[in-house]
Amino acid sequence: MAAYSPPPSLIFTVTRKEPEFIVPAEPTPYEFKQLSDIDSQESLRFHAPLIQVYPSNNSVQEDPVRVVRKAIAKALVFYYPLAGRLREGPSQKLSVECTGEGLLFIEAEADVRHDQFTDADLLPPFPCLDQLLYEVPNQSGVLNCPILLIQVTRLKCRGFIVTTRLNHTMCDGVGIRQFLSTVGEFARGATQPSIPPVWDRHLLTTRHPPRITHVHLEFTQIPDDFVPPLSALIQRTFFFRLNELSALHRQLPPGLAQQYCSTFDVLTALLWICRTIALSSHPEDEVRVMSLVNIRSRFNPPLPIGYYGNGIVCPAAVTTAHKLTQSPLEYAVEKVRRSKAEATEAYVKSMMDLMEVRERRYVFPLRGSLVVSDLTRLRLEELDYGWGKAVYSGVAGGGTADIRVVTFYMRFKNREGEEGVVVPMALTKEAMMKFEKELVRRGVAGVVQRRKINDLKGMLSSM
Known part of the structure; x- marks a missing residue:
């Protein structure tokens, strides 16, 4: 197992033009479209940043800013709610009020x-993220603000970076990848x-009257004392x-x-311990x-192919710290597997009914909790704007409203050609x-990034 400190973070300067709005390339309907009861829950009311890094491609002489800007306008004709x-x-x-006002775009x-980016620089948190994903004043709210912000940044080598901030x-x-x-x-x-x-968000709405038929441990409210401030992380x-x-x-x-027994199950069990x-x-x-x-295939019939709303739930595996840390790895693996298996259609409907009863105000507890999201199956690195695959595609920072509890799994291939999960x-x-000491003891991971976050609150405000 190799553990090392990368060189100091890469520092560079980004020059921006004034933000603009990209509207659909053709007229689109004006209407109100209701979101689902999964979409509306409080725990999803944040901005998630993604970043895609593309090297130069000698066979492509086009300007990536022009190409992506034009393609966005065409895509919004079909995804016109994202322009509302x-x-x-x-x-x-x-x-969503489908106003056609457009998404924010920055050149x-x-x-x-x-080639100046090291392996460490191609992983979250990205160097100079605040410049690669500029926060436009008064345009970062969940309500009454642009739903998407996309920035395309040219590099000196004719490569480019696409950063996306999604409500x-x-x-x-799955939806943003689509x-x-x-x-x-x-x-x-x-x-x-x-x-x-x-669209079809009506497929994920509450029953009347609501019927809470399952126990939803993910929303159990416990005291969040002893939770460290973001500045201490x-x-x-x-x-x-x-x-x-x-x-x-x-x-x-x-x-x-x-x-x-998936890689996700085993890795999640290890990290939990x-x-x-x-x-x-x-x-x-x-x-x-x-x-x-992802509950799309767990409904009968499955949610339609092309459904781009939130089709996710977050069932919890719960135990005591003593039982978890003193048991063999297979104990935690089984807890993870069983919790995922709980996400049936009946479970999802019960959860949505609970959201209705609580007026969508339930959020995940912070203390003693770990929330994990597997992005490896999305194959985000295969997103291609004409220059081929990205050398990195995934979350740009913490990628969530509260990095104290949430983390993401992403594919990565280092410069030595080794593949794995970051x-x-x-x-x-x-x-x-x-945490590092325990991983070293188990001989399973190398630290590839040691950049300190001096102001996590500032980072979160840009998500």
Whole structure:
């Protein structure tokens, strides 16, 4: 296992033009479209930043800013709700007013080449993120503001960076990938999206009267004392090589390993254990891990192909700190697997009914909680605007409203050609040292980024 500190963060300057609005290339309907009861929940009311880094391509001489700008306008004809503005109605229910005002777009240039980025610089939190994703004053709210902000930054080498800030109430990872893939298709000359977008948010609405038929441990309210302030945290990104993940699988009993036990299950179990040890939780403290589950295929019939709203729930696995940390790895793996299996159609409907009863005000507890989202299956790096695949595509910063509890799994291939999964983690300095020590003891991960976040509040305000 290799653990090392990368060189100092890359510093560069970005020159921006004035922000503009990109509107649909053709007239679109003016109407109000109600969001689903999953979309409207309070825990999704934040902006999620994504970043895609593209090296130069000698076979392409076009200007990426012009190409992407034109493709966005064409894509918005089909995804016209993304050009509108969110409004809030009674009981915090959200709808989008399809005004056609457009999304925010920023054209920029950076005095840096792609080959100046090290492996560490191509991972979250990105250097100079505040310049690559400029926050336009008074345009960053969840309500009554642009739903999307996209910045395209040219590099000195003729490569470019695309950064996207998404209002999470409108789309989940599958949804934003579908939109950006459509932008890429138009950039490459298509005249129609290969997957037509489907609204159909009525498929995920509450029953009347509401019927709460399941226990929803992810929303259990517990005191959030002893939760560190954001200013006390540092963020580091960990690289788990494929051979290390295979070694984790081999630690499981043959019976469990022979069942369908995903890399996500095993890695989540490991991180849950190591993080609980790092936080020095009291043995009897309740600890939980919540896995974001795509529920599109769990309905009968499945949600339509092309559905780009939030199709995710977050069931929790719960135990005590003592039981988790003193049991073998397979105990945590089984807890993770069983919690994911709970996300049935009946469970989702019960959760939406709970949201209705609580007027969508439930949020995840912070203390003793870890929320994980697997972006590896989205294959974001394959998004292509005509220059080929991205060398990195994923979250740009913490990627969430509160990096104290939420982390993401993303594909990564380093300059040595090693493939694996990268995971950003935010902890206090003392807890981070314990976390790294526990990973070293288990021999499964190398630290690939050690950049300190001096002002996490500032970063979160840009998400």
